[in-house]
Amino acid sequence: MPLHIALYQPEIPANTGNIARTCAGTHTSLHLIRPLGFSTDDKMLKRAGLDYWAHVDIHYHDDLDAFIAHTESQNAKVYLIETYSDVPFSEHDFSHQEQDIYFLFGRETTGLPQEFAQARAQDCLRIPQSEHIRSLNLSNSAAIVIYEALRQQGYPNLA
Numbered sequence: 001m002p003l004h005i006a007l008y009q010p011e012i013p014a015n016t017g018n019i020a021r022t023c024a025g026t027h028t029s030l031h032l033i034r035p036l037g038f039s040t041d042d043k044m045l046k047r048a049g050l051d052y053w054a055h056v057d058i059h060y061h062d063d064l065d066a067f068i069a070h071t072e073s074q075n076a077k078v079y080l081i082e083t084y085s086d087v088p089f090s091e092h093d094f095s096h097q098e099q100d101i102y103f104l105f106g107r108e109t110t111g112l113p114q115e116f117a118q119a120r121a122q123d124c125l126r127i128p129q130s131e132h133i134r135s136l137n138l139s140n141s142a143a144i145v146i147y148e149a150l151r152q153q154g155y156p157n158l159a
């Protein structure tokens with residue numbers, strides 16, 4: 001079953017552009033949870049040279065509740081990827097392909113809402129990093145996690 005990347009209220013178009021490119025290159029769906037800090041109209045996309053945008057399976061959700069309702073309707077598994085977890089993401093098993101898997105990432109400046117993440121602490125995963133930075137770049141984080149899931153699944157339909 002497909003893998004999905006979800007971005008909670010992304011603010012920086014270059015990050016979403018990088019992640020969209022990773023999605024187009026890996027058959028991963030992209031979910032954007034509003035409000036967005038930028039426009040995704042045709043003019044913006046053309047100006048940014050995002051010519052792969054047509055290959056991105058993109059979905060918009062009005063807010064976090066609408067996104068969670070969507071995942072529940074699919075009986076999907078949602079993992080929260082956040083700095084304040086202490087469970088290393090790569091210790092998790094993403095190889096089960098019978099269920100859709102969503103990786104939910106937080107906003108560039110403030111991450112995921114803390115209360116929301118605390119209520120789902122058992123599904124919250126961290127990418128190990130040093131103490132010299134507060135966090136990794138959002139688009140790098142998404143690439144790291146999706147490629148670990150793809151590695152565990154044997155890179156389905158990728159050459």
Ligand SMILES: C[S@@+](CC[C@H](N)C(=O)[O-])C[C@H]1O[C@@H](n2cnc3c(N)ncnc32)[C@H](O)[C@@H]1O
Pocket residue numbers: 081082083084104105106107108109110111112125126127128129134135136137138141
């Ligand atoms: C630039 S970070 C900012 C959020 C962070 N909590 C903060 O306020 O310092 C944006 C998003 O990238 C992801 N991220 C960055 N570094 C991460 C890490 N080491 N482990 C897990 N997720 C990370 C998370 O999804 C996070 O919400």
